[in-house]
Amino acid sequence: MKEGTVKFFNTAKGFGFITVKDTNEEVFVHSTNLLDDIRENDEVKFDIEKGDRGLSAVKVSLI
Template sequence: MAKYASFGKRENEKKKQARRVEKQNRKEERKSSGKATSFEDMIAYVDENGMITSVPPELRQKEEINQEDILISTPKKEDVAPVILRGRVDYFNEAKGFGFIRDLSGTEKYFFHVNNVVDDISVNDIVTFDLERGDRGLSAVNVCLENK
């Protein structure tokens, strides 16, 4: 049996053939132009303002910078004196051994464990404490009654 080729199929085949020919022409055109760009054309320079240019910088405009003035590492943290905070015991569960202190100067609540308590405390006592960063955020340490 002979193949039946409709008008639409023939037109699609012609379009595909035209695209193949066009692609082949572009490929040959690229090859014929060759390596027109040299290594010098590919080099880019950065001027003193940080802009990319194709012109090399002039040597007389170069500014000398002392190597010791360049800071590479992050600055050291300054030693901050530990601030003793005041707060009220908001919740304390002796059976489980933990509680929360509400800071008097703000609305922050800090967790504390019974191991970090110096004196015997109960709910609504005014206490002083230090803060320490734990696994789950800030927690109160060195918790003691304010009257002492």
């Protein structure tokens, strides 16, 4: 699992971005892939999957 920080998350629209700790890469996250409720600046752990639109964080949970 990767670790990172929630850079942005819009609860009304159900999506946001996470900055990966080791690479500073940003990955998309959708509310359907959350195991916990998240907010900006939360520390999270997650897996990354490659989809049609690029990389997405899945199985996202708070550390």
